[in-house]
Amino acid sequence: YSLNGVPCRGKVLTVDNMNPNVKRVEYAVRGPIVQRAVQIEKELREGVKKPFTEVIKANIGDAHAMGQKPITFLRQVLALCSYPELLEDNKFPEDAKKRAQRILGACGGHSIGAYSASQGIECVRQDVARYIEKRDGGIPSNPDNIYLSTGASDAIVTMLKLLVCGEGRDRTGVMISIPQYPLYSAALADLGAVQISYYLDEEKCWSLDVAELRRALNAARQHCNPRVLCIINPGNPTGQVQSRQCIEDVIRFAKEEHLFLMADEVYQDNVYAEGCKFHSFKKVLFEMGPEYSSTVEMASFHSTSKCYMGECGFRGGYMEVINMDPEVKTQLTKLVSVRLCPPVPGQALLDLVVNPPQPDEPSYITFMKERTAVLSALAEKARLTEQTFNAVPGITCNPVQGAMYTFPRITLPEKAIDKAKEEGKVPDMYYCMRLLEEEGICLVPGSGFGQREGTFHFRMTILPPTEKLKVVLQKIRDFHVRFTQEFS
């Protein structure tokens, strides 16, 4: 009964009768700490006094938000596609106009406002296939195996959805690294699949150990039906770039154990460390010969959000499926048709990423200059970050070999852990919240990605401009020293 005596009933949709899987979903990258950061930004705007003048959102891999500039050529073509009257404008180089005309020619009614084919614009898929062939030293790629998607996340979720079946102990199990990018854990929770965690080796630069894969798999077989192995390379949050040997071992393992391989390769251009190189799973698979290349079922994922483009907002991406059963492929095609098509601007953008200016084209020099500048800045910031953190007692940082994050291990005093528990917080969340409140720096606690019991980490992006990054690193260092002191 409400206050005025009128009988009132509970709502139709409440937390108690909503989809229970949704309640299990967590996504730390935009979780509680970020919500608090947004609140603080609002307070700052309203003039509330803080020990800092701005909140630095080093929680998310969003390059443009941190000041990285878009690639000129890409944006020129997108403008031409949006408003083709600009094709008459002399300001635009010929190669940009040509690309735009090609894309528009492939769109219904020559407009990026038309729906595309559900699998993605055909000529874009052809360009993606050619890009993959070039990247992989000539190994053939069939455009028919390419599915454009709304960011890589979309394709990853779609694949997982296809793979999940069974009940109880036959329920599909999916192997994913600890630490992992929490899209995976969120998707598995949403789908009600079983998450099978395999630990990356922090002592060995977050490398992947097949013995550990085997341990995790065998333990999992007791309570679920493991069918999938997910690997993120270069890694998120850890930044490790797996060796070729490791990739071969993983492929071999997947074949032996009859697992569908999902290779998340969205950071494939983000490789910084000496001696590290990106090896595409597909390339390695084919170089292992037909015993593997004609049998191992695999999906690899790429995106326009990372690398040197940083075009997160466009939600461009694709997956390549290898050795997928034709009947399953038909189901996949049917499934993606329900959502009609991925955003066409994102498809156009992807086309440019896989078909960038060539040496003989007018935009080439500027394009290469911009691309190189972005990637070398990231490499420098990766090194700076590792160096700075490793100089702080109580923080150890593995080399940031690739991707865009650092995932250092932090030592938390016992008293701090106790205080966290008192406040009902996970210790590294408590640490990160304090950092946010005191310095206005927003990181994501390691608990949001997974870590070994009793260890604590945080994930920070290396994206702020170098000068700002230096300041951020220094503040974190000072905070850590203070924090350690406070709880000594």
Add this chain to the structure above:
Amino acid sequence: MNHGTALLWKRRALSSLSATRRGLPKEKMTENGMMSRAKVLTIDTINPTVKKVEYAVRGPIVQRAVELERELSQGMKKPFAEVIKANIGDAHAMGQQPITFFRQVLALCSYPELLSDNTFPEDAKSRACRILQSCGGHSMGAYSASQGIDSVREDVARYIERRDGGVPCDPDDIYLTTGASDGIVTMLKLLVCGEGASRTGVMISIPQYPLYSAALAELGAVQINYYLNEEKCWSLDIPELQRALDEARQYCNPRALCIINPGNPTGQVQSRKCIEDVIQFAAKERLFLMADEVYQDNVYADGCQFHSFKKVLFEMGPEYSDTVELASFHSTSKCYMGECGFRGGYMELINMDDEVKAQLTKLVSVRLCPPVPGQALMDLVVNPPQPGEPSYDNFIKERTATLSALAEKAKLTEQVLNTVQGISCNPVQGAMYSFPRITIPEKAVKEATEKGQQPDMFYCMKMLEETGICLVPGSGFGQKDGTYHFRMTILPPSDKLKILLDKVKEFHQKFTQQYS
């Protein structure tokens, strides 16, 4: 036997679980005596709910249409020179021009250097600046907030307030989405729970836009069909809602009522009274209301008017407006914009439980954000040029041209189809489709059944092969047993549409004769 297989067999022998139990495939002997294994992912081991999903709008007939296009482009001779894709509500693909102002702003947002270009009007530049200011790093390439760019949600709220005669709208209740489909699927996902006889049931019209049936199949929810009344211009009848609901209560837990207004595929524009009745019904029966209003500007018939569910709800007073839980959906794909490829959309949530809202916000955060170009476009749709602004006249001219062309084509379609013996077409009051009823001769029904095809699929396939016209059979949307329909868009340019309608007429006469 290779090393891998040996290891596997050894492990199996050691394992306490049988191979079948562990889901490992049986070994198969191939023709050359080699052992081979079934794939990890097969039609038998795929997610079973995915197999139940169908989406006729891009289903088998469209796949055949695409094949025919390919054959034509390879020079194969056909009884027609082009395939006309009248299966999907894609205006630009059918020649409709984008609104100049929108594309100018989008170009400015994509490549802000153009802000110094004199060829762009000031109002376009100021919209672009406003949008870019709200983007991280002033770039459309940054992720936005997961609920959508703040200033866009504010603009959407103001649009809704204006549309609804001042009924307040809180930007916090607005979620931008990747097309309306995204919001609809997200809401359905939240609503689905329970097992067996307690499994969530969702009411949807027959005929319906098959996103709903597809989503319900995928989510494993129960679809509860309520029939629109073809004899009364596809109107919605409360006794029919009641019948469907009461029956459904025997085997599921009905919790949601979906309504598409203006309707797809039927095009009916529900009366205000009907909308009130539906709201009352939802309140009484404790159903979450989902109002798909993506065609809200597409209203053509005299005497018809779009009444937003929210407006009607609030005009019914606090007994309803304080309690009925409602989600309404809009999109940039239809109306006068036709910007399907941008995947812009929003939903407004009314009276949603706060804790559920927090769950919703968390859920959408996993996919980061809807496409920013689509959000920018939505901003322009809800915040178009105003009188006094440089782009106003042109904008109104373009908008009016598009909407009046559609109105004309709606009338033309109804007229022509109704001259065909064996086709009867309800007025196309709104949206972008006609859904005429067709009489199919017994012999044709028989042949179709022998071929394992739905009779109206058989009909449409023949039409496709003989005329190149691609429509979607009524069976893809749902219809009363023993009746047949097709859905055809009214989108081709008027002169092309005339030819199309004549060809449909001709085909129908021939078909009827052939199977008499």
